[in-house]
Amino acid sequence: MLLTLIRRELLDNLMTFRFAAAVFITLLLVVANTVVLLKDYERRLADYNTALKTHQDKLEEYKAYSGYELNIDRPPNPLSIFNTGFDKQLGNQVQVYHAFVPTLWDAQKHGSDNPFLNIFTAIDIIFIFEVILSLIALLFAYDALAGERERGTLRLVLAQQVRRGHILLAKYISSMICLLMPLLVSLLLVMILLTSSRSVSLSPDDFLRIGGIVLTSLAYLSVFYLIGMLISEVSRRTSTALMLSMFVWGFLVLVYPNMILAVTSPSSPPRSQIDSAMNQMEQVWTELDRERKNFLVNDPVPGESIWFGIGASGRSSEYLIQRTSKLNVYLKNILNIGKVNERSESQIPHAQNYFRFVEPRIIGTAEKTWLLRKPRLEDIFVRPAGIDKTLLKLSPIGIYDSATQAWAGTDLNGIRDFFDAARQYRQIVINYFYDKEVFGEQQWFSANPGAVDWSTLPQFSFKRSDSSINMKRALPDVCLLLIINVILFMAIFLIFIRSEV
Amino acid sequence: MWHITKREIYDNLNSLRFALTTVLLLSLMLTNAVRHLREHPKRMQKYNEAVTKSLDGLASHAADSLYMLAQQGPGKLYKKPSSLYFCAEGGEPLLPDTIEGGSPFGYAEHLRGVWKLKYPDANINMKRVGPDVTKVDWAFIIGYVLSLIALLFTFDAFSGERERGTLRLMLANSVPRHTVLIGKFLGALISVSIPFTLAVLVNLLLISTSSAVHLNTEAWGRLGIIFFIALLYTCLFLALGLLISTRVQRSAVSLVILLLVWVTFVVFMPSTLASIASEFSPSLSSEPFWKRRNQIQEELWDKYGRWLWSNEVNEETLTAKSKFFTKDAEAEERLNQERLTEKVAQVQYARAVTRFSPAALLQHLLESFAGTGFERHLQFGENTQRYAHQFREFVADTDRSDPESLHILGVREGMTKKKILPEAVPKFEDTLDFNKDFNARAMELLLLVLFVMVLLSGAYLAFVRVEV
Numbered sequence: 001m002l003l004t005l006i007r008r009e010l011l012d013n014l015m016t017f018r019f020a021a022a023v024f025i026t027l028l029l030v031v032a033n034t035v036v037l038l039k040d041y042e043r044r045l046a047d048y049n050t051a052l053k054t055h056q057d058k059l060e061e062y063k064a065y066s067g068y069e070l071n072i073d074r075p076p077n078p079l080s081i082f083n084t085g086f087d088k089q090l091g092n093q094v095q096v097y098h099a100f101v102p103t104l105w106d107a108q109k110h111g112s113d114n115p116f117l118n119i120f121t122a123i124d125i126i127f128i129f130e131v132i133l134s135l136i137a138l139l140f141a142y143d144a145l146a147g148e149r150e151r152g153t154l155r156l157v158l159a160q161q162v163r164r165g166h167i168l169l170a171k172y173i174s175s176m177i178c179l180l181m182p183l184l185v186s187l188l189l190v191m192i193l194l195t196s197s198r199s200v201s202l203s204p205d206d207f208l209r210i211g212g213i214v215l216t217s218l219a220y221l222s223v224f225y226l227i228g229m230l231i232s233e234v235s236r237r238t239s240t241a242l243m244l245s246m247f248v249w250g251f252l253v254l255v256y257p258n259m260i261l262a263v264t265s266p267s268s269p270p271r272s273q274i275d276s277a278m279n280q281m282e283q284v285w286t287e288l289d290r291e292r293k294n295f296l297v298n299d300p301v302p303g304e305s306i307w308f309g310i311g312a313s314g315r316s317s318e319y320l321i322q323r324t325s326k327l328n329v330y331l332k333n334i335l336n337i338g339k340v341n342e343r344s345e346s347q348i349p350h351a352q353n354y355f356r357f358v359e360p361r362i363i364g365t366a367e368k369t370w371l372l373r374k375p376r377l378e379d380i381f382v383r384p385a386g387i388d389k390t391l392l393k394l395s396p397i398g399i400y401d402s403a404t405q406a407w408a409g410t411d412l413n414g415i416r417d418f419f420d421a422a423r424q425y426r427q428i429v430i431n432y433f434y435d436k437e438v439f440g441e442q443q444w445f446s447a448n449p450g451a452v453d454w455s456t457l458p459q460f461s462f463k464r465s466d467s468s469i470n471m472k473r474a475l476p477d478v479c480l481l482l483i484i485n486v487i488l489f490m491a492i493f494l495i496f497i498r499s500e501v
Numbered sequence: 502m503w504h505i506t507k508r509e510i511y512d513n514l515n516s517l518r519f520a521l522t523t524v525l526l527l528s529l530m531l532t533n534a535v536r537h538l539r540e541h542p543k544r545m546q547k548y549n550e551a552v553t554k555s556l557d558g559l560a561s562h563a564a565d566s567l568y569m570l571a572q573q574g575p576g577k578l579y580k581k582p583s584s585l586y587f588c589a590e591g592g593e594p595l596l597p598d599t600i601e602g603g604s605p606f607g608y609a610e611h612l613r614g615v616w617k618l619k620y621p622d623a624n625i626n627m628k629r630v631g632p633d634v635t636k637v638d639w640a641f642i643i644g645y646v647l648s649l650i651a652l653l654f655t656f657d658a659f660s661g662e663r664e665r666g667t668l669r670l671m672l673a674n675s676v677p678r679h680t681v682l683i684g685k686f687l688g689a690l691i692s693v694s695i696p697f698t699l700a701v702l703v704n705l706l707l708i709s710t711s712s713a714v715h716l717n718t719e720a721w722g723r724l725g726i727i728f729f730i731a732l733l734y735t736c737l738f739l740a741l742g743l744l745i746s747t748r749v750q751r752s753a754v755s756l757v758i759l760l761l762v763w764v765t766f767v768v769f770m771p772s773t774l775a776s777i778a779s780e781f782s783p784s785l786s787s788e789p790f791w792k793r794r795n796q797i798q799e800e801l802w803d804k805y806g807r808w809l810w811s812n813e814v815n816e817e818t819l820t821a822k823s824k825f826f827t828k829d830a831e832a833e834e835r836l837n838q839e840r841l842t843e844k845v846a847q848v849q850y851a852r853a854v855t856r857f858s859p860a861a862l863l864q865h866l867l868e869s870f871a872g873t874g875f876e877r878h879l880q881f882g883e884n885t886q887r888y889a890h891q892f893r894e895f896v897a898d899t900d901r902s903d904p905e906s907l908h909i910l911g912v913r914e915g916m917t918k919k920k921i922l923p924e925a926v927p928k929f930e931d932t933l934d935f936n937k938d939f940n941a942r943a944m945e946l947l948l949l950v951l952f953v954m955v956l957l958s959g960a961y962l963a964f965v966r967v968e969v
Contacts, residue, residue, distance in 0.1 A: 017754050029765070029773070033776075036773070089625070089627070105628050107627065116848045117847065119623070120771070239661075239752075243521070247518075247653075263532060381629075385629070388631045398632075
């Protein structure tokens with residue numbers, strides 16, 4: 001019986017105009033945007049490759065260790081075509097330096113695009129699904145029960161020996177099959193476009209992630225279909241149901257996400273909080289500075305200069321860098337000298353002693369600063385963002401967006417993975433320096449004994465997290481969507497079995 | 502005809518959609534007003550503080566000497582926030598709010614060039630890790646919500662009556678068809694305008710009664726035009742709704758078509774067209790810029806370099822120094838400007854392409870009349886250029902009025918040593934030009950009117966020929 005019902009509903013839906021129109025529009029929009037998004041991805045990938053090369057060349061310019069500039073780059077995520085998330089917005093290159101611990105907020109951006117073009121809102125495939133599929137789901141659902149009631153066919157069906165639950169289930173299943181069509185067909189086209197592009201290489205993990213995105217999309221669609229069905233059941237007349245569903249759609253998809261952020265309004269973090277954090281960090285560095293000065297005063301060379309009376313041309317700089325907007329303080333101390341004349345050869349061990357003393361302490365202070373800085377960054381940047389995100393989740397669109405971001409790995413966690421890797425890499429670089437004992441070498445501040453061989457430095461490589469981690473991050477949101485589905489279905493079921501026909 | 506209009510209005514006033522529309526528009530407009538009242542004073546305060554700081558710097562340079570003024574320039578020039586910010590945000594947070602008129606290049610110690618204009622890039626917020634800051638400005642309320650509502654009011658205008666059979670009845674009377682159409686159109690227009698006007702009134706009442714925000718007469722004039730544009734835009738969607746409704750037998754089908762058209766043209770078209778246009782424009786790398794900059798500087802060094810290090814005070818050395826400084830600054834300013842022009846051209850091309858979508862047209866119009874957005878940013882740039890010219894004239898004129906001076910600008914020894922009054926120095930005031938806005942937007946306004954005309958006549962033709 002259930003199968004007969006499903007078959008009937010399916011045929012009913014498939015032959016309608018709305019089905020054809022829905023498939024057509026979704027395909028049109030998805031294909032047009034995928035082509036653009038793909039081109040955008042290719043451009044970013046090219047930028048990334050150029051940046052890699054430039055940074056390698058730049059590093060090799062440094063003939064002495066001190067003042068080295070080691071930058072690492074974040075490759076663009078191919079799944080950002082599905083949900084751009086933070087992939088384009090946040091910085092994609094960061095400096096690895098022993099005097100500070102790199103974070104997301106220290107990152108810069110490479111790339112040669114025109115930043116003014118950002119005034120146009122970017123569209124990704126998930127956004128298209130968010131808007132179009134939810135609308136189509138409601139258009140399929142508004143007359144599901146009200147229509148049959150008006151035409152009187154519901155009475156006829158119920159006069160047979162059919163259970164009410166079966167009617168609901170049949171309607172739900174058949175409509176979901178219909179709704180799956182535009183989703184799958186457009187996805188198929190996206191996959192064809194993606195695989196035909198030479199620059200995009202998808203790993204097996206990526207296919208799992210895409211599968212996750214499809215499942216989440218299905219749950220999202222189902223939420224909107226059930227909302228439509230609920231409205232259809234409660235309002236009893238098709239015209240009322242239609243009107244109500246359109247307003248509900250407008251509210252959930254258009255109005256709520258915009259309004260809620262306008263109401264909570266991201267206020268800039270309190271000045272006092274930033275100031276106190278900066279003060280604490282400065283104190284740590286002043287302490288180091290005192291130790292440093294003590295060392296300079298107590299060593300056999302008179303004066304506090306880090307030149308130690310070496311007669312040579314070159315440059316030196318020692319200053320504290322304070323970046324309030326990024327909550328970062330660190331000491332940059334560079335001595336880079338050229339040819340040393342013979343008279344000053346005897347002074348060189350003093351300089352070596354100094355750097356052997358100070359650099360490990362700088363590293364230690366950087367770790368201390370990081371311990372202070374980490375919780376403050378969380379307080380000031382991450383927590384308010386988390387609140388906004390939670391508020392957005394009161395609309396299914398927010399849950400869907402956050403779940404697909406997690407699958408694609410373009411959410412905040414995915415981006416932070418890169419910076420975790422950057423921090424690990426910094427540790428590797430420091431260990432490498434310790435192993436080669438470069439802090440106490442003349443090569444640290446002078447290329448006289450020969451230029452530095454940077455080729456033995458371990459290379460940085462970043463792999464996106466496994467799909468299992470993506471799944472772990474997406475699962476709470478997917479569960480939320482499923483729970484909403486179950487609640488809505490129960491509500492419809494309860495109302496439907498108790499209602500008079 | 503009035504009879505039909507009246508009947509339509511009565512019909513609509515009692516309907517569910519009217520109530521929902523009123524609630525929706527009112528809540529949106531209230532949010533908008535509250536947000537503006539909270540944010541605008543902060544914006545103004547920031548602007549005023551920045552301007553005061555920049556003027557203080559200017560006064561201290563002026564008090565020092567004319568040379569300092571000629572070297573340091575007017576300092577940072579700030580874009581004045583529009584008091585109609587709530588009408589259209591127009592990507593304002595992304596656009597820089599300042600253009601720098603200062604930063605003389607230091608070639609070496611005691612060897613400093615003269616100031617030039619520098620245009621900062623768009624400021625992408627790389628520190629923000631939360632969801633996108635979205636906006637509830639009038640452009641959003643009108644462009645998205647009001648247009649959707651206009652469709653919801655007209656999708657069943659004819660198809661609904663046809664389904665119920667009342668269309669037959671009405672046309673059986675001796676009423677010309679166009680009267681029915683116009684009556685329906687006016688009825689829908691008035692019933693949409695009622696909640697919209699109410700919401701706008703509440704919004705403006707809140708904003709204008711607050712002491713923190715001041716709206717002058719010109720702002721009210723601009724608001725009037727914005728309101729008129731909003732009605733025109735509503736007419737467009739009403740006409741579209743009527744057109745589809747006459748051609749389609751069932752109102753459900755009519756709504757499906759309308760919604761899909763709406764989603765395509767309003768939600769997706771602007772961004773999709775813009776990204777297509779911007780993806781296919783060449784990427785701008787900064788390398789050629791720096792190459793040319795270095796090349797010019799080298800040429801200048803070759804030409805004037807040998808005088809730069811001498812401390813002699815004779816006319817030849819001073820003239821050479823002055824020429825080097827001014828030419829270098831001029832060249833850099835010109836290069837800066839060229840680079841900006843390239844970027845602007847890309848954005849303008851993308852904006853022009855989006856005009857296919859009425860929502861983008863509305864966005865552009867509202868931005869212009871609210872004094873925000875990209876066009877306004879360009880106007881600000883022009884203002885600063887005009888001011889830069891005025892400032893340089895002032896320096897030259899003041900120097901010329903002193904007979905003892907050598908009239909060699911850009912070097913201390915070549916310029917007048919007379920005191921200058923800080924008050925006499927021209928100050929930068931960012932202004933909005935209403936006529937210019939109107940002229941620049943006339944084309945887009947015309948396009949919008951044309952859209953409405955075409956759709957209305959389409960609806961008329963369709964209705965006249967349709968079988969009932």
